[in-house]
Structure formats: structure tokens, C-alpha cells
Amino acid sequence: MNLEMLDEIMRTYGYEESGVVAMLQDIQRKERYVPEAELRLVAERVGIPASRVYGLATFYRSFSLKPRGEHIINVCLGTACHVRGGARVMDKFTRDIGIQPGETTPDGKVTIEPVRCVGCCGLAPVVVVDEEVHGKMNQKKVSRIVEECRGVHREGVQA
């Protein structure tokens, strides 16, 4: 992220310590994770130790300190999804893509992450792919999503 953009984010929250979580959220929205360099810069500009910013970034579960893939597949493992077979949906994703939950494929294309409830429990089991909600999942639909993600890759490579 360039310095200007980072500065604009920090300015929105007045360089205040109480705004650090929001700054990290905005950084993550742009970069898909919180890079160490940005984390250190936030600490420096706000005037607090980097350890404290690191503490926030690791306490709150929505942050990732590792780079994440171009596509992020969030498999809901909330209660409603659990009783309707969310774990089996997760297993199918990890099997088909060949990585474990929380990991990113070596080519940096796909990340699989478990989430605890996205609030669409009426449609359980639910998967969110790049912020698009897919409801009433089953193993067949998983195959389709994996194919779509791969299809988008190929286009991406050609372009």
C-alpha cells in the first residue's frame, strides 16, 4: 500500500489509538491481510508500541497477518450450519482444493477460512465466496464453486 493511501486511512480516524482497529480493518479490506510494514507504520504514526497494535491484530479474529489468496472462501461453521452439515462442506472444499482451513494455495489464488456465523442461518449451510453468499450448500455445489474459482484463475492468467 502506498504511503498516501495509508495516511488517508489513518487521518479518517484522527491518528487516535481508539481508531486502530478500524484502520487495520480498512488496510485489510485493501490488501486482504495486514502486512507487517503497515502494522508498524500505524504504530509509529499513532505513537504506540508496535506490540500493542500486534496485540489488537491477533486478539480480534477478523485479521490475518499472512497474505491471503485472490479468492477467499469463507465456510460458515456456525451452529445452524453445523447441524445442517457445514463440516462436510468444509471437508469437501479442503479435499478438492488440497489445502487445510486457514491456508492459501501455493499459487496465491485461493484461501479457505472457517467463519462463525454470517447471519444467514435460514439458508444453512452457507458459504461466502468473495463476499457473495451461497446458501443451502451441498457437496455438488462445492464442486461448482471450486470450478468457478479455477475458471476465473484461467481467465486471470490469460489476461
Added chain:
Amino acid sequence: MACAGTGCLSNRSADVKKTLQEEIARHGLDDEVLVVSTGCNGFCEQGPILVALPDGIFYQKVTVKDVPGLVEKYLLGGEPVESLLYRPPGQKEAVARMKDIQFFRDQRPIVLRNKGLIDPESIDEYIGMDGYQAMVKGLLEMTPEQIVEEVKKSGLRGRGGAGFPTGVKWEFCRKSPGNGKFLICNADEGDPGAFMDRSILEADPHSVLEGMVLAARAIGASEGVVYVRDEYPLALRRLQIAIQQAGDYGFLGEDILGSGHDFRIRVVRGGGAFVCGEETALIRSVEGRPGRPVPRPPFPAQKGLWGRPTVINNVETLSNVPTILREGGEWYARMGTSSSRGTKVFSLVGKVNNTGLVEVPMGTTLRQIIFDIGGGIPGGKRFKAIQSGGPSGGCIPESLVDLPVDYEELTKVGAIMGSGGLIVMDETSCMVDVARFFLGFLMDESCGKCTPCREGILRMHEILTDITEGRGTMEQLALLEELALAVKDASLCALGGTAPNPVLSTLRYFRDEYVAHIRDRKCPAGVCRSLIHYRILSERCTGCTACARACPAEAVKGKKKEKHEINAEVCIRCGACHEACNFEAVQVY
């Protein structure tokens, strides 16, 4: 009225709306028909949903392809489109009108009164439904003490979990010495399986803002914060639009309506931590620190945000307030039971036909909720238990299905009201697995500050994992119970204090299932992978090869049109064959 809640949007309701508008224009009906995007209708199972007014016809599962027919037959021809109407499970007759559908008929909407009826992004539509009238009354005709009194009279209790009387909380804060009091609206819905706060914010955000203005007036706060989940982008956006509009109309800001009351609201996005449902942790989080709880007293109403007196109310609680002031506390108190007044919104999910949001008077029985409104259990399966109150709650068995739902009754049977998540489970849900699931959730979410919670939950989870994977012993079962009681007594905050509930309640009602896992190495519900195997019933198998094609491990053997078999040694028990079979030939043992 086109539903644009998160559930329906995921079923492409935006495309349906667009096509509908195009078709209406094509037929020159622009002047007669208006298409409005609404918030969540509540009957998410049947999305995308369209409701036609003034007839009140309820169209469900509408796809883009259905739209031209709908416009021609219904809007031009005046005939309802049979194929898009709702049919109750197991019945042939369709029900055309929304108010005749049992899911809606037995509800009593107070908080959800505007859901699906107004455009949540328009303050004028909210005003058109008597919105902000209560605010005018509260600011210009009543003293803060009178507002507190009215809410006390209503008997309203906190809808976020603990059920503390709202009026009493307000009075406590009002009387606390100190200036610059704060009001926080807790919209950090952390309970997995509950989504009413999200729906309220998406369908009727102004009701929450109006409730906040009144609450702030009552306690004497001039600053308010909405602490909302970052995972709820649509709710966040609609909330921000609502705050902007209310500001433009002079309903927020300085000297509101000339009353001398100032009130500003800002939005803080949560970082995704369940423990932030605990008030002291939430306050730390708003201050920009890790959300770890601190001992009480002092209570937030004495010393809260930035050390100043603070009231924290949940979204649903605040959304009740305008109606209470408009209709009167006595009117509200006439609904419900002696200790729990008014209505409660439940998110009815899991193994039930009609999933969605349900608002009923307190004291409604579980049976009415599950079987009348919820339409019973799908696939003719047997109802086994209902989980109430999220990770801090408990499982209630079938034998207690006539329990009237209120705060006290739920606590008596080992569950809690919590935020109102009701997860229905049938005979194919394993209670040991459910307990393990919740403990796994709490293990991740424990903030780690106090040892009983941090270590106790971890050890309980280990024991439950042993049991579900077939390594459990009867000695461990005794240890599990002892640990559960110790964690309950010794934890610092409510997260740890209630964490053993899923274990204790399942042990109380479903001990047999634990014993079956340990002694017989069997999972009676057929869920725990290490203890089950799949078999194909040869009399049902048609040799269609669907299971063999679905199997990722090549464990299914058999030629086309011949009986298939599963090689148990190769089988990874993923359940793909079970899901693929159309003849119920693949069985779990």
C-alpha cells in the same frame, strides 16, 4: 415489495427486482405498480420473496424466468400465479395471502412490524408508518423520568442475553453522578445461529435510532455509539444511511426539535470477538483496546466508556422502545408472562421446515414455535431437541416441548434465553457432537484472561473429542462433569460462567448418548465419523452409479444397473454417497 435482505439477495433477488421493473415498464404499468426493495421478510427459507400489496399475495422462490409470467398473469390478468404460491409442507393446497400462512399468522410483530413493508433506506417511509412519533412525544411532552417510568411499566428486559430490566438499568445510569454519559447500542451479534439484530438493522434501522434517541434522553446521554459487526456489510451501510437521513431531518445533532436535547451517534465496527458481548469487554473494544472483560462492580452504568456512566442496550431492546412509548407501557406489559413481558424475536433454524425470524409473545410454547410456525421437522424425521441461547445456552429435550418460553422457564431447564437463537435438532443430530461443537467455539473465543475459562474449556473439549472419536472412558465422563462445575463457578465473566451449559444440559437429558459413544463405541445419531460406517441397502439400490461417481475415495464398487457396495476399509466417511443417492439406499450405521 421485493425482499432485499441478505438471504434473498444471495438467491439473486436483485436480478428478480430488475427484471420485474423492466417487465412492468414494457407493459406500460409504471404508473400503477411500484417495486420497492425491503429489508428481510423473515421467511428466508422461501426466498427470493415478493409480496404484492394491497392484496397481500405472497410469492416465493421467484426466479428471473418467472417474472414475465407473473406480470402477465397477475398484474395484467389479476390472477395469482399458482406455481409461485406457498404450499405448507405435505399439503397440496396453496396459500395465497401472506397473512393466512401459518408462519406469519401466529406471529405478533412489534419489533418486526415494518419488516418487508418499507424501504429501509427511506426515512419518509418509516415516518409514514408512525415512525419518530414516539421521539416527538418523548422529547417534547415527557420528562426523562417519565420515559424511564414508562419503560419500567412495560416490563421490557434486555433482549441481548441476560434479561436485565431495561428501565431499571436506565434509572441506575440516570442517577449516577457524572457528566458526558454514553449510550451504546450493541449490534455485535456474536451468537452463531442468531441473526435478528442483523435483520432489524437491514429492515428497519430507523426504529433502532429512534429507540436510541429516547434512551439517550432518559439517561441523559448526548453521545451514542453503535457497535456493529464488520461482517454485516449491508446492515452497516443501511445504518449509516439512516444516521445521515436522521441528521438531515434534525432528529440527531444539537437541540433536537427544539427540546434542548443534543444527541450524536457514531458507528464503531467490531473486530469479531464473541467475548465482546460481555459489557465490560465491549467497552474496552470501543475504546480501541483488546476486548477483555474486567470485574464488576463498578458497573458500566457507574463507570463505563472512558470512565463515564454508560448504558449498553441491544438492537432488539432499543427497537422495542418507540412502540412502548407510543402505545404505552401498560399496553406492552399485557403481552407475555408475569416475569417476561412483551414479545421476543427468535431465529428459528436448523432441522425445521420454515426457517426464519419469528416474533411471538413471551410464554408461547416451544411446540407452537417448532410445529405450528416452524411447520415441523423436514423429511418425516423425529424431533429430538432444541438448543436455546447459543454457546451459553442449553439443549432442551423433546419431553419438554410444551415449555412456555420466557427467561425464567428456560433457565429452569438448564438453557437460557440468550439473544433468541433456536436451533432445532432431529434424530440425526448427535448431542455429544453438539456439545463438542459449542466447546470448540468457546475455546476459540475465550479471551484467555482467567485460568478456569481458558484451561477448563480446553480440557473439556479434549474429553469431548476423545468421546466422539471413540477413545472415551467412563472415568472421563465423571471428570467432565466435575470440570464443568468448576469452570462455571470460578470464571471471571459470563462467557466462562455459562460455557459449561452445553455440556451440563446434554449430560442432563442425553446421558445415554454419551454412554453409547463410550461403552458401545457407537454414535446413535450417525454423526461422529470415527464411530460410523456407510452401507448400501441392496434391496433399494438401483445401480444408478450416482454414489460411485460422487465418491472421492473410490470406495464404492459396482457396475451400472447392478447392486453397489462400499468398501469400508477405503471409505473416508465423507457422506458424499449418502447425499448423492436418490433412493435412500445409502444408510449410516
